Amino acid sequence: MRGLFRWSGKWWPGIIPLIVLWAFAAWTSTAPLENDLAARSSEALKGAVLDKTKIAADGRDVSLSAYAFSDEGRRAALASVAAVPGVRLVDDETRLVAEAKPFVWSAERDVVRVTLGGNAPLPALKTKLSEAARSALKGVEVADQMTLARGAPPRFEDAALLLIGQIGKLKDGKFTISDGDVTLSGMARELGGREAIAAALKDLPDGFKIASNEVKAPPYIFQAYKDPVALTVSLSGNVPDENIHAVVVGASSRRFFGEKVVDNLKNSVGAPSGFVNAVVPALGALSRLSTGTLMVSEREIKISGDALYDEAARQIQSGLAKDVPQGWQVKAEITVKPAAGPVDATVCQQLFSDLLGKTRIRFETGRADIDRDSTGLLDRIVEIALRCPSANIEIAGHTDAEGDEAANQALSQKRAQAVVDYLVKAGLPADRFTAVGHGSTQPIASNGTSDGRAQNRRIDFVVR
Known part of the structure; x- marks a missing residue:
């Protein structure tokens, strides 16, 4: 037995490598x-x-x-x-996969990205929606925070892709699908964007409906800036349509006689009611300023700048609010331009001649009422008259040769007096001015043409 045990002891260690090799x-x-x-x-x-x-x-x-x-x-x-x-x-x-009740999906846009959230019914569709957002908003970051869930309504894919196609029209906001209900909120990127989104969503698939549309239009803004250095009046922002566009540019061209009108206006829907009846008087107020800025936003008018003299500043402050439609607000910040130095009579006469060589004082047809388009010109005349305080000035009225001579003489006298009245109302002494009516007796052009007759209908200033 002892011999056998010794043999077994020698055999046992040898089997371990065999087991390892087998394993x-x-x-x-x-x-x-x-x-x-x-x-x-x-x-x-x-x-x-x-x-x-x-x-x-x-x-x-x-x-x-x-x-x-x-x-x-x-x-x-x-x-x-x-x-x-x-x-x-x-x-x-x-x-x-868990079932979502209700099945909610969203696309939200902020300043820097679009975030897709809520649920997607399939991995492939989840990828497809992300790729569609990147394609629709090239260069905008798209964050995919969608989770997978069952329970999407029929034609969910069509509805979600339609909404993604509209997200680019938002400046910021959110589109949400909750089962078949679609809700929208935020601010449209451009005027007309809100209406374009609403029109596109008329094609929502069957089973989907607009539950709430709170997308707002951006502010409807019209701006004008009078630059006395560049001698320009720059118009920018929005006008409702081509007809009103033409009215605004035409009014600017008539009132800003010494400046080039730079038209950068866009025709856009969404103008507040009474838009043109507010903008045209506001442009008239701007024309009375040496330099100034006008902004019309929604139903509010903001105007600031330098009037040419004290009374003009007061008139603009109080008058514009009366001229605009009811419901509009006016905020005027008008200061007065520092007065220029005095000049002698010869220089004063030259200043009047130079100014009236560019344009003329207009009146209502057949009447002595001064056209409101000429208010800015008259303020420039007041400014010149203030620079020659010791001079006496004759204000001469002239007409063309059409009609009765006596009537023409009377009309020319009334028109000259209307100009004197304007100057006196501006704060100038009445005794410095004399109104004279010459009728058609002193033409400067032929009365045989419409252009010649227009030149003859005039007011002249003669410094004594």
Whole structure:
């Protein structure tokens, strides 16, 4: 027995390497087979719609872990793996993706990005919606925060893609689908954007409806800036249509006689009621300023700048509020331009001649009422008269030769007196001015043409 024990003791250590070699051989032969079986099982699921899929093989048994989007899809995936040659048993660890009630999806835009949130019904559609947003908003960051869920209403894809196509019309805001209800909020990027979005969403698929549309239009802004250095009046912003566009530019051309009108206006929907009846008087007030800025936003007028003399500042402050339609607000910040130095009579006469060589004082047809388009010109005349305080000035009225001469003489006298009245109301002494009517007796052009007659209808200033 002792001899046998000694022999057994020598034999036992030798079997350990054999066991290790056997285990290594078994492992090296089994691992490739399991990897191959797992790979072929994965290939069998290539067309299946699953999420978070994991496959592992243990011998000939395959474990399938995944989220499916329907019972049919789940059963089909298990059957596909079971049909793989060599698979003995499929360990089912699949689950259904959670169902969202209600099924909510959203697209939200802020200053820097668009965020897609809520639920998407399938991985491929989740990717498609993100790619559609990037295509519609080139250069804008798109953040995909969608989660996968069951329960999407029929034609959800069509509705979501339609909304994504409209997100570029928002400056900021949010579109939301909750089952079949669509809600919209935010600010449109441009005037007309709100209306364009509403028009596009008339094509929502059946089963979807607009539950709430709170998209607002951006402020409707009209601006004008009078630059005395560049001698320009720049118009920018919005006007309702081509007809009002022409009215605004025409009024500017008549009132800003010494400046070039730079027209950068756009025709845009959304103007507040009474727009043109507010803008034209406001332009008249701006024409009375040496330099100034006008802004019209919604139903508010803001005007600032330098008037040419004290009384003009007071008139603009109080008068504009009376001239605009009811319901409009006026905020005027008018200062007075520093007075220029005095000049002698000769220079004063030259200043009047230069000014009236560019334009003329207009009156209502056949009447002595001064046309409001001439208010800015008359303020410039007041400014010149203030610079020659010791001079006496004759204001001479002239007409063309049409009609009765006695009537023409009377009309010319009344028109000259209307100009004197304006100057006196501006604060100048009445005894410095004399109104004289010459009728048609002193023409400067032929009365045989309309242009000649227009030149003859004039007011002259003669410095004594």
